[in-house]
Amino acid sequence: MLTLREKYYDFDQISSKVFKCRRDDQFFTMKIVSILNEENQANNGVPYWIIREISILKELDHINIVRLIDVMTDGPDLFLVFEYLDNEFQADFLKNPKMFMYPQMKKEFLYQILNTVAYLHARKILLRDLRPENILVNVRTQVLKIALFGAARTFEAPLEAYSSSVGCLSYRSPEVLFQFGCEKYSTPNDVWAVGCIFGEMLLHRPLFSGPSDVELLDEIFTLLGTPTEETWPGVTSICGTCALMGPPQQPKDLAKEFPMLNPDGLDLLSKMLCLCPNYRISAEDAVKHPYFKGV
Amino acid sequence: MASRPIVQQEARVIYFYDPLRIFGAKLLGNAPAPATAENNKKQACANVAGSPTVANGGVVVAKRMAPKPDQKKVVLKPKPKKVIDIKASPNKKEVLKDKKKEGDSNFKKKSHHTLTLVFTTRSKATWGITNKLKERIIDIDSDDVDDELVVVECIDDIYKAILFDWLILVHTKFNLLLETLYLTINIVDRFLAVKNVPKRELQLIDISALLMATKYEEIYPPQVFGNFVCLSDRAYTHEQILVMEKIILAKLEWTLTMPIPLVFLLRFIKASVPDQELENMAHFLSELGMMHYATIKYFPSMVAASAVFAARCALNKAPLWNETLKLHSGYSQEQLMDCARLLVSFHSTVANREEKVVYLKYSDPEKGVVAMLPPAKNLLPEGSNSQ
Numbered sequence: 001m002l003t004l005r006e007k008y009y010d011f012d013q014i015s016s017k018v019f020k021c022r023r024d025d026q027f028f029t030m031k032i033v034s035i036l037n038e039e040n041q042a043n044n045g046v047p048y049w050i051i052r053e054i055s056i057l058k059e060l061d062h063i064n065i066v067r068l069i070d071v072m073t074d075g076p077d078l079f080l081v082f083e084y085l086d087n088e089f090q091a092d093f094l095k096n097p098k099m100f101m102y103p104q105m106k107k108e109f110l111y112q113i114l115n116t117v118a119y120l121h122a123r124k125i126l127l128r129d130l131r132p133e134n135i136l137v138n139v140r141t142q143v144l145k146i147a148l149f150g151a152a153r154t155f156e157a158p159l160e161a162y163s164s165s166v167g168c169l170s171y172r173s174p175e176v177l178f179q180f181g182c183e184k185y186s187t188p189n190d191v192w193a194v195g196c197i198f199g200e201m202l203l204h205r206p207l208f209s210g211p212s213d214v215e216l217l218d219e220i221f222t223l224l225g226t227p228t229e230e231t232w233p234g235v236t237s238i239c240g241t242c243a244l245m246g247p248p249q250q251p252k253d254l255a256k257e258f259p260m261l262n263p264d265g266l267d268l269l270s271k272m273l274c275l276c277p278n279y280r281i282s283a284e285d286a287v288k289h290p291y292f293k294g295v
Numbered sequence: 296m297a298s299r300p301i302v303q304q305e306a307r308v309i310y311f312y313d314p315l316r317i318f319g320a321k322l323l324g325n326a327p328a329p330a331t332a333e334n335n336k337k338q339a340c341a342n343v344a345g346s347p348t349v350a351n352g353g354v355v356v357a358k359r360m361a362p363k364p365d366q367k368k369v370v371l372k373p374k375p376k377k378v379i380d381i382k383a384s385p386n387k388k389e390v391l392k393d394k395k396k397e398g399d400s401n402f403k404k405k406s407h408h409t410l411t412l413v414f415t416t417r418s419k420a421t422w423g424i425t426n427k428l429k430e431r432i433i434d435i436d437s438d439d440v441d442d443e444l445v446v447v448e449c450i451d452d453i454y455k456a457i458l459f460d461w462l463i464l465v466h467t468k469f470n471l472l473l474e475t476l477y478l479t480i481n482i483v484d485r486f487l488a489v490k491n492v493p494k495r496e497l498q499l500i501d502i503s504a505l506l507m508a509t510k511y512e513e514i515y516p517p518q519v520f521g522n523f524v525c526l527s528d529r530a531y532t533h534e535q536i537l538v539m540e541k542i543i544l545a546k547l548e549w550t551l552t553m554p555i556p557l558v559f560l561l562r563f564i565k566a567s568v569p570d571q572e573l574e575n576m577a578h579f580l581s582e583l584g585m586m587h588y589a590t591i592k593y594f595p596s597m598v599a600a601s602a603v604f605a606a607r608c609a610l611n612k613a614p615l616w617n618e619t620l621k622l623h624s625g626y627s628q629e630q631l632m633d634c635a636r637l638l639v640s641f642h643s644t645v646a647n648r649e650e651k652v653v654y655l656k657y658s659d660p661e662k663g664v665v666a667m668l669p670p671a672k673n674l675l676p677e678g679s680n681s682q
Contacts, residue, residue, distance in 0.1 A: 044516075045506065045510075045536070045537040045540045045541070046507075046510070046540060046541065046544065047510075048510035048511070048516060051507060051510050051511055051544070051549070051551060052510075052511060054549040055511065055549050055550055055551035055552045056552055058548070058549060058550055058552070059550075059552045071548075071549050073541060073545065
């Protein structure tokens with residue numbers, strides 16, 4: 001069996017844990033992951049998120065997902081070899097000023113994100129941590145790639161309870177923020193995150209940015225209104241206490257908040273940011289939405 | 296069960312070749328020295344090359360390691376036979392009488408010096424065991440302690456059942472998800488299919504596979520240091536468990552996202568519009584299937600569908616299989632018959648087995664005591680004894 005140095009060569013450091021390397025005139029990106037903890041001990045072996053990331057990535061084959069080529073081990077380190085993404089692929093794609101040059105470009109990228117999420121959901125995979133930092137974009141070729149599947153996991157129906165402490169706070173859905181026993185979230189959680197990214201594309205700032213769960217919920221309800229039993233059946237039993245929801249608020253007019261959006265765009269955004277997860281649009285249906293006509 | 300390492304089970308041995316053949320050339324030349332290890336290796340390679348890792352009935356084969364001082368050596372006792380020294384025999388009639396006494400009807404008057412007879416006679420003479428059977432028993436594996444191809448151990452249904460029993464106890468103790476149990480079995484089966492392992496490492500593989508499955512499926516996986524080391528009654532160290540985890544992951548190429556029967560079972564139970572009893576019975580039969588290698592030849596979806604079908608038969612649900620189930624499972628009643636009969640046969644014998652943790656688990660009132668219900672009679676072969 002070939003060792004790491006025999007298989008790959010011409011290592012070029014990109015960041016502290018990421019290298020560019022070569023094999024047979026082909027370039028690859030190598031990510032180094034240590035299985036040691038802060039005390040330099042491998043108390044629990046290979047971290048759970050690495051096991052999930054690798055085993056899930058090995059099953060996937062999609063143009064908008066960073067492809068895992070190889071996994072190698074060397075002592076306490078794991079070397080994940082991915083397809084090479086050149087310098088034109090910028091991390092945290094919303095911080096790229098060229099991103100906002102053409103409205104059609106935003107639509108194109110949103111379509112690619114939704115298409116990828118629909119692909120994953122069809123394969124019973126929840127992303128759970130979808131945020132701009134995990135999305136790489138090549139503005140010139142208009143190709144988008146989703147990376148980092150550490151928080152991803154497979155799901156089955158009937159759904160099990162999953163950890164409610166996943167994902168970046170700003171992109172967490174209301175059902176995850178309602179932590180009172182509401183851990184049975186599913187695919188709508190990812191659709192909510194896409195809705196937040198869509199809003200961020202349009203406003204050039206995070207749609208919700210509360211520093212804590214309660215403040216974030218307050219921001220959500222300020223924009224979308226406080227949920228009721230009519231708009232979200234069973235919400236009172238989920239949140240456990242109405243104090244968490246604060247005083248009742250009416251939803252704002254999204255057309256005024258997002259004047260740059262046409263009616264189709266507003267309809268899609270409102271369906272992706274629907275408070276009730278059961279009423280929220282699925283990624284599969286979102287891809288077929290009239291907003292994407294001509295993409 | 297969990298407190299005693301399963302490695303204490305005595306090994307079963309399969310011999311792939313006749314050890315006497317190795318000595319052929321030297322014995323013909325009346326050489327007293329036994330064959331070298333090098334010759335053994337060549338012979339073993341010639342005989343073992345191409346032999347499947349998985350024997351008939353899906354039995355996984357594991358390499359035999361060099362016997363350790365604390366392990367029982369496998370000793371083959373030669374059958375005491377009357378040896379007739381043709382050269383020394385003064386009278387052919389005496390030889391004939393001896394043969395006739397033994398009832399050899401095919402014996403012809405003209406004696407044949409077959410190669411086998413020469414080998415047998417000379418090999419026994421060479422090793423000096425013709426008249427000294429009680430004094431000296433030859434360990435025929437002594438020259439092959441470093442040759443892992445010569446003799447292999449067979450991990451059969453008994454071992455799988457013991458491992459599975461232990462797994463269910465651990466699974467219950469830690470209150471783990473059913474997905475974790477199924478994935479652990481899947482990991483173990485796939486690993487043993489691609490890697491030969493000594494029996495003493497089986498429980499280590501089980502523990503490491505369980506560790507991986509908990510990391511993949513559970514929200515809060517148990518800790519290795521505190522929990523997993525204690526599981527084996529400290530038979531394995533913390534380091535051994537983690538090293539084996541990496542070995543398994545590498546061998547399986549990190550592929551843990553696998554179709555397991557449970558995924559299909561939950562779907563087919565839903566399609567069956569179940570009551571609690573049917574659900575418990577289907578789970579019971581599915582877990583019984585996991586205990587045995589015989590089910591490996593079936594797709595996970597077929598095992599799941601057969602479990603639901605056999606459960607419906609056992610509980611006399613009418614119809615036994617309907618269009619909804621056929622649509623969602625993709626199998627007709629006829630297609631499920633073989634696998635369902637197999638599951639029912641396991642059900643009919645489980646109460647009498649030593650490894651009966653699954654039986655006890657589903658004899659609990661919480662599980663509707665479904666294990667104690669009679670198996671589906673219409674799927675049992677005629678004349679077989681049910682529990």
